[in-house]
Amino acid sequence: APPPVARLEKPGGWSFEPFGRLMIDAGSVDAPASISDPGLGFGNEVRRARIGVQGDIPGGFDYKMELEFTGGAVEITDAILGYEAGDTKLSVGQHNNFQGLEELTSSRFTSFMERAAFTDAFDFQRRVGLSASYGKGMVLLQGGVFTDNIDNLDADNNSWGADARAVVAPKLGNFQLHAGGSVHYRDLNDAQTTVRYRQRPQVHFTDTRFINTGNIGAVSELGYGLELAAINGPLHLTGETFWQQVDRPGALTDPTFFGGYAEVGYFLTPGDSRGYKGNKFDRVKPKNPVGKGGFGAVQVNARYDHLDLSDAGVIGGIQDSFGVSLIWTPSDYTRFMLNYWRNQYRDAAILAGTSADYSVDSFGVRAQVDF
Amino acid sequence: APPPVARLEKPGGWSFEPFGRLMIDAGSVDAPASISDPGLGFGNEVRRARIGVQGDIPGGFDYKMELEFTGGAVEITDAILGYEAGDTKLSVGQHNNFQGLEELTSSRFTSFMERAAFTDAFDFQRRVGLSASYGKGMVLLQGGVFTDNIDNLDADNNSWGADARAVVAPKLGNFQLHAGGSVHYRDLNDAQTTVRYRQRPQVHFTDTRFINTGNIGAVSELGYGLELAAINGPLHLTGETFWQQVDRPGALTDPTFFGGYAEVGYFLTPGDSRGYKGNKFDRVKPKNPVGKGGFGAVQVNARYDHLDLSDAGVIGGIQDSFGVSLIWTPSDYTRFMLNYWRNQYRDAAILAGTSADYSVDSFGVRAQVDF
Amino acid sequence: APPPVARLEKPGGWSFEPFGRLMIDAGSVDAPASISDPGLGFGNEVRRARIGVQGDIPGGFDYKMELEFTGGAVEITDAILGYEAGDTKLSVGQHNNFQGLEELTSSRFTSFMERAAFTDAFDFQRRVGLSASYGKGMVLLQGGVFTDNIDNLDADNNSWGADARAVVAPKLGNFQLHAGGSVHYRDLNDAQTTVRYRQRPQVHFTDTRFINTGNIGAVSELGYGLELAAINGPLHLTGETFWQQVDRPGALTDPTFFGGYAEVGYFLTPGDSRGYKGNKFDRVKPKNPVGKGGFGAVQVNARYDHLDLSDAGVIGGIQDSFGVSLIWTPSDYTRFMLNYWRNQYRDAAILAGTSADYSVDSFGVRAQVDF
Incomplete structure (x- = not known):
C-alpha cells in the first residue's frame, strides 16, 4: 500500500491542508430563584463548528483561511497571507492581535470550556x-497595526489600533517556563462612540451576563497584559492579568477595568503532559490512547478567575469564579470535558430581588473533535 | 503512475474526505386561473448546494460536518462526533432523529424531486x-434525545424530544425487504407556543402552499411512523404512513394529522437496480454507464402521496397527489429527473374563486451531481 | 518520496480539487473637502475571501462550486454542472453569462484592483x-438563457435573459490577438420594476458612488459589447466598449448608457508576459520567481476608463478615470498591487458645494494569494 497522503501538494512548494473543529456543549446555569430569565437553567449549543484551509506557496509565502458556522451565519476567523524569512514572520489579513497566552491558545487546547472572563469581556477579537513576529531561541517579539474585524469593517469604519507583545520561554530539561507582557491601543474613531464590557458565567450556552458596564462613552482603549506559565511533566501552572483603560470623551474620569486568573492542572494518567508549541499551549497527545490498548489522558484543573468591571463611577460589577475541570482526551483529536464553576457576584448588573451580591453555579459538559 | 488517492490520511487512522452535491431545478406550477400568486407559473432554483467533510479519528471515533448554501445564507446540516464500538454507534451533535425511511434516505437518491408531503409538513429536521444505533444482521434499533436545530438553538430555547425506531431488513437472494416503525415525542417547552403544518405542491421552487393549518397553539407533538419497502432486481415498492398528534393547551381537542405515500418503480435498462445500504435507499450505479459505451440507467416511478391536515376543528386541507417520474442516471454521480404531479385539494387554505376544492399541476426537471 | 498529489481521485475518472483566493485591500479616496462623507479618506477591507471545489465526474461531466465569504454572509459565485463533448461544453447552474473579456477574466489576473467601471455599473453578475460554448481553433461561440442570481431567485422572481458572444483569437508566433462581440437581453418581468446604475471611484473599500442614475423605471435591458486585446511578449493592449439600453415603461424615451476602457501594460522583468488561456487573460508565471533566485515579475499598466450614465433625460453623471498600476508577482500564486486613479466627474450625483464637476483621487494597495 502507498504511504498515506495528509496534504495535497504541487511540485515547487505549493500545498493545501484542510482542518476543522466541532464542539458540542450542554449544561446548566443556576442562579438565585428570584432571577427570572429564560436563558438560565438547562442550555446546549454547538459551540464551535469550523472548517479551514491552509498551505504553503512557493517563495516563502503561506495562506490560512478559517470559517466559523453558527446559527445560520458564517464568520471568517483567520484570513491570512503570510511570509516567512528566517526568524521573522510577516502577516497581512485578519488575525489575532497578540492579546495574550490564553487568547492565542487554540480553543481546542484550553483547560476550561471558556477562556478567562476578561478575554471576551474586553472584546478581544481577530482584526484585519x-x-x-520575530522568534529566536527563547525570545518572541510581536507587533502590528490593525483596523477592525471583517464583519464590522464597512466603508465608514476608520477605527485602528496598535499591539505589541514580548515573551521569553526558556526550557530547562522537562521544565518549560513562559513569561510575557503585551500592550494594546485602539482608537475607536468614528466607528463607535461607546464600549460595553460584560461577561457570561463561564459557560457560553447562556446569554445572561450578570456583570455588564452597559454602554459607556469612549474615545479609545489602552490595555496591558501580563502572562506566566510553567509546565513540568504532568503539572502545569498558569495565570494572566489584564488592565483595560477606557479614554472617555471630554472631562469624564477614565476608568481602568481589571481581569485575571490563576490555574493549576495535573494529569492523572502517567506520562501525559500539557502540550506547548509556538509559545502557546498545544495539543495533548495521550501516551496510551484509546484504540491502542490505553485509556487516553485524564487531567484535572482548578482555576480562580476574577473580573472587575467597576471603576471611576462605572458600576459594572465584580465576578469571582472558582472552577474545576475534568478533561478526558481519548486520542490526539478528541476531547471530553466536564466543568463546574461557582461564580460570586458583587454589584451585579442583574438584581436578585433587591440584592446585587449573590452566587451562580455553572455546570457544563463538552464533546470535541478536531481534524 | 501512482494509484489515485481518494482521501487524505495520516498514519494511525486519521482521515479526511470532502463531499458535496448540487441540484438545479426548474419547472412550473399551474393552478386554477382564479388564483393570482406570483409564486405560480414558471420557477427555478438551485435546490441544494452542499459541501461537507467527514473522516475517521484514531480510537474508533469519526466526524462529519455538512454545510448547505442557499440564497445568501448557510445552514449546518450534519455536525456529528461519532463513536463506533462493535455493532453500536453513538452520535453526538446535530443529526437526523430517525424520522423514517424517506427522510433518512439522501436527497440524492429519492425517486422524486421532493420527499413525501408529510416529511416537511410535520417539520422533520436535524436537531442537536x-x-x-444498534445494528446486527437484519435488525436495526435506534434511539436518542434531541433539543433543536442549530439555527433555532438560542439561549432561551429549552425544547426537547425523544425518538426511537426499529427496522427489520431481511435479504432473501436478490429480494431485499425493509419494514420499520418509529415513535417521536417533542416538548415545545418555552421555545414556541404554536406549530404550523403546511406543504408545497411537490416542487420546491414555489413558495405557495395550498394546504396549511396556520398557527395552532401547541404544547407538544407525538408522531408515529410505519415504513415498508421491497427491492427485487429492477422493481421496487415502498410506502410509509405517519400520524402526527398535537397536544393543544388546556381543554382544546388534540388533532391528529396524517400523511403517507405508496410508490412503485422500475428500471428500463437491463441489470440496473435501486441501491440499498445501511437500512436506507442508496446510490444507483448504472451497469452500463455513459463514458463506458453505455447509456446509463433509466428508471420510471409512480407515486400516490396523501396529506391530511384537517382534524378536530383545524381545517388545514387535504392534498392527494398522483405523480410520475423519469430518472436518467448517466453515471454513478450524476442524475437527471423529470417529474409530473397532479395534486387534488379539498378544503384548501387558498381559495380558487369561492372553491376550496380544485387541482394543481406541477412539472419539474432537475440536473444533479454529487461528489 | 512519492510524487506529490495535487487532487483527490477515484478510479474511473472522479476527481476533486480545492481552490481559493484571498485579497486584502487598503487605500484612500480623496474628494473635494466640501464633500463630507464617512466613506471617504482611508479605507480597507478583505476584498475577496473565496473557497471552491471542482472536479471531474465519469462520463464527461464536471462540477464546480465556489463560495465567497464577506462580512458575515456567504454568496455562491459558481455552482455548475458541466458536460463536455468534443468542442462543445454545456453548463447548467449559476455561471457567468458571457459579458465580455474583463468580466470573464478572473479577478486574480486583472491589471487593476477593480474591473472596468461599466461592468459593475451595468450589474454584470453570475446567474442561474x-x-x-463551442470552441475550435481560433473561434469561440457562446450562448445561453439565464434567470437570476441565486441570492435574488425567490419563488416570485420570473425575470429571464439571453446572452450570446463570439470571439476570434488568432495566434501568430508570439503575438496573441483577441477580438469579440456580445449581445445581452434581460427581461425584468415582475422581479423588479426599476434599475439603478452607479459606480465607485475605482476602489471597492469605499461605498461612495459619485455617479448614480438613481432608480429608473425599467422593463428590460439590452446590452452590446465589443472587446479587443493583443499580447506580444512583455507588452499588452486591451480595450472594451459596452452600450446598455434601458427599455422604460410606456412612452418614456429609452436611454442608452455607455462605458469603455483602453489599457496598455508592460513587464519590466525580462521574459515575463501576460497569461492568456481559454479566451481570457490568465495567470502570470514569473520567469524568475522569488524562492528560485529571482525577484518575480514586475508589470506597469496604464488605463483610461470612461462611464457615461447620462442620457435621454437621466442625469447619472460621467466618470473619466485615468489610472496607473504597478504589479509585483513574486511567485505564481501571489501578487501585490499598487493603484493610483484620477477620476474626473461631470454632472456628478454628489455635489461638491454647488458644483457637480470635480476630481477625486483614489489610491489603493492589494496583497493577494490564491491556491
Missing part, C-alpha cells in the same frame, strides 16, 4: 491588519 | 442531540 | 441558467 499587518504584523511582524 | 445524543443517540445510539 | 443553461448555456453552450
Whole structure:
C-alpha cells in the first residue's frame, strides 16, 4: 500500500491542508430563584463548528483561511497571507492581535470550556491588519497595526489600533517556563462612540451576563497584559492579568477595568503532559490512547478567575469564579470535558430581588473533535 | 503512475474526505386561473448546494460536518462526533432523529424531486442531540434525545424530544425487504407556543402552499411512523404512513394529522437496480454507464402521496397527489429527473374563486451531481 | 518520496480539487473637502475571501462550486454542472453569462484592483441558467438563457435573459490577438420594476458612488459589447466598449448608457508576459520567481476608463478615470498591487458645494494569494 497522503501538494512548494473543529456543549446555569430569565437553567449549543484551509506557496509565502458556522451565519476567523524569512514572520489579513497566552491558545487546547472572563469581556477579537513576529531561541517579539474585524469593517469604519507583545520561554530539561507582557491601543474613531464590557458565567450556552458596564462613552482603549506559565511533566501552572483603560470623551474620569486568573492542572494518567508549541499551549497527545490498548489522558484543573468591571463611577460589577475541570482526551483529536464553576457576584448588573451580591453555579459538559 | 488517492490520511487512522452535491431545478406550477400568486407559473432554483467533510479519528471515533448554501445564507446540516464500538454507534451533535425511511434516505437518491408531503409538513429536521444505533444482521434499533436545530438553538430555547425506531431488513437472494416503525415525542417547552403544518405542491421552487393549518397553539407533538419497502432486481415498492398528534393547551381537542405515500418503480435498462445500504435507499450505479459505451440507467416511478391536515376543528386541507417520474442516471454521480404531479385539494387554505376544492399541476426537471 | 498529489481521485475518472483566493485591500479616496462623507479618506477591507471545489465526474461531466465569504454572509459565485463533448461544453447552474473579456477574466489576473467601471455599473453578475460554448481553433461561440442570481431567485422572481458572444483569437508566433462581440437581453418581468446604475471611484473599500442614475423605471435591458486585446511578449493592449439600453415603461424615451476602457501594460522583468488561456487573460508565471533566485515579475499598466450614465433625460453623471498600476508577482500564486486613479466627474450625483464637476483621487494597495 502507498504511504498515506495528509496534504495535497504541487511540485515547487505549493500545498493545501484542510482542518476543522466541532464542539458540542450542554449544561446548566443556576442562579438565585428570584432571577427570572429564560436563558438560565438547562442550555446546549454547538459551540464551535469550523472548517479551514491552509498551505504553503512557493517563495516563502503561506495562506490560512478559517470559517466559523453558527446559527445560520458564517464568520471568517483567520484570513491570512503570510511570509516567512528566517526568524521573522510577516502577516497581512485578519488575525489575532497578540492579546495574550490564553487568547492565542487554540480553543481546542484550553483547560476550561471558556477562556478567562476578561478575554471576551474586553472584546478581544481577530482584526484585519499587518504584523511582524520575530522568534529566536527563547525570545518572541510581536507587533502590528490593525483596523477592525471583517464583519464590522464597512466603508465608514476608520477605527485602528496598535499591539505589541514580548515573551521569553526558556526550557530547562522537562521544565518549560513562559513569561510575557503585551500592550494594546485602539482608537475607536468614528466607528463607535461607546464600549460595553460584560461577561457570561463561564459557560457560553447562556446569554445572561450578570456583570455588564452597559454602554459607556469612549474615545479609545489602552490595555496591558501580563502572562506566566510553567509546565513540568504532568503539572502545569498558569495565570494572566489584564488592565483595560477606557479614554472617555471630554472631562469624564477614565476608568481602568481589571481581569485575571490563576490555574493549576495535573494529569492523572502517567506520562501525559500539557502540550506547548509556538509559545502557546498545544495539543495533548495521550501516551496510551484509546484504540491502542490505553485509556487516553485524564487531567484535572482548578482555576480562580476574577473580573472587575467597576471603576471611576462605572458600576459594572465584580465576578469571582472558582472552577474545576475534568478533561478526558481519548486520542490526539478528541476531547471530553466536564466543568463546574461557582461564580460570586458583587454589584451585579442583574438584581436578585433587591440584592446585587449573590452566587451562580455553572455546570457544563463538552464533546470535541478536531481534524 | 501512482494509484489515485481518494482521501487524505495520516498514519494511525486519521482521515479526511470532502463531499458535496448540487441540484438545479426548474419547472412550473399551474393552478386554477382564479388564483393570482406570483409564486405560480414558471420557477427555478438551485435546490441544494452542499459541501461537507467527514473522516475517521484514531480510537474508533469519526466526524462529519455538512454545510448547505442557499440564497445568501448557510445552514449546518450534519455536525456529528461519532463513536463506533462493535455493532453500536453513538452520535453526538446535530443529526437526523430517525424520522423514517424517506427522510433518512439522501436527497440524492429519492425517486422524486421532493420527499413525501408529510416529511416537511410535520417539520422533520436535524436537531442537536445524543443517540445510539444498534445494528446486527437484519435488525436495526435506534434511539436518542434531541433539543433543536442549530439555527433555532438560542439561549432561551429549552425544547426537547425523544425518538426511537426499529427496522427489520431481511435479504432473501436478490429480494431485499425493509419494514420499520418509529415513535417521536417533542416538548415545545418555552421555545414556541404554536406549530404550523403546511406543504408545497411537490416542487420546491414555489413558495405557495395550498394546504396549511396556520398557527395552532401547541404544547407538544407525538408522531408515529410505519415504513415498508421491497427491492427485487429492477422493481421496487415502498410506502410509509405517519400520524402526527398535537397536544393543544388546556381543554382544546388534540388533532391528529396524517400523511403517507405508496410508490412503485422500475428500471428500463437491463441489470440496473435501486441501491440499498445501511437500512436506507442508496446510490444507483448504472451497469452500463455513459463514458463506458453505455447509456446509463433509466428508471420510471409512480407515486400516490396523501396529506391530511384537517382534524378536530383545524381545517388545514387535504392534498392527494398522483405523480410520475423519469430518472436518467448517466453515471454513478450524476442524475437527471423529470417529474409530473397532479395534486387534488379539498378544503384548501387558498381559495380558487369561492372553491376550496380544485387541482394543481406541477412539472419539474432537475440536473444533479454529487461528489 | 512519492510524487506529490495535487487532487483527490477515484478510479474511473472522479476527481476533486480545492481552490481559493484571498485579497486584502487598503487605500484612500480623496474628494473635494466640501464633500463630507464617512466613506471617504482611508479605507480597507478583505476584498475577496473565496473557497471552491471542482472536479471531474465519469462520463464527461464536471462540477464546480465556489463560495465567497464577506462580512458575515456567504454568496455562491459558481455552482455548475458541466458536460463536455468534443468542442462543445454545456453548463447548467449559476455561471457567468458571457459579458465580455474583463468580466470573464478572473479577478486574480486583472491589471487593476477593480474591473472596468461599466461592468459593475451595468450589474454584470453570475446567474442561474443553461448555456453552450463551442470552441475550435481560433473561434469561440457562446450562448445561453439565464434567470437570476441565486441570492435574488425567490419563488416570485420570473425575470429571464439571453446572452450570446463570439470571439476570434488568432495566434501568430508570439503575438496573441483577441477580438469579440456580445449581445445581452434581460427581461425584468415582475422581479423588479426599476434599475439603478452607479459606480465607485475605482476602489471597492469605499461605498461612495459619485455617479448614480438613481432608480429608473425599467422593463428590460439590452446590452452590446465589443472587446479587443493583443499580447506580444512583455507588452499588452486591451480595450472594451459596452452600450446598455434601458427599455422604460410606456412612452418614456429609452436611454442608452455607455462605458469603455483602453489599457496598455508592460513587464519590466525580462521574459515575463501576460497569461492568456481559454479566451481570457490568465495567470502570470514569473520567469524568475522569488524562492528560485529571482525577484518575480514586475508589470506597469496604464488605463483610461470612461462611464457615461447620462442620457435621454437621466442625469447619472460621467466618470473619466485615468489610472496607473504597478504589479509585483513574486511567485505564481501571489501578487501585490499598487493603484493610483484620477477620476474626473461631470454632472456628478454628489455635489461638491454647488458644483457637480470635480476630481477625486483614489489610491489603493492589494496583497493577494490564491491556491
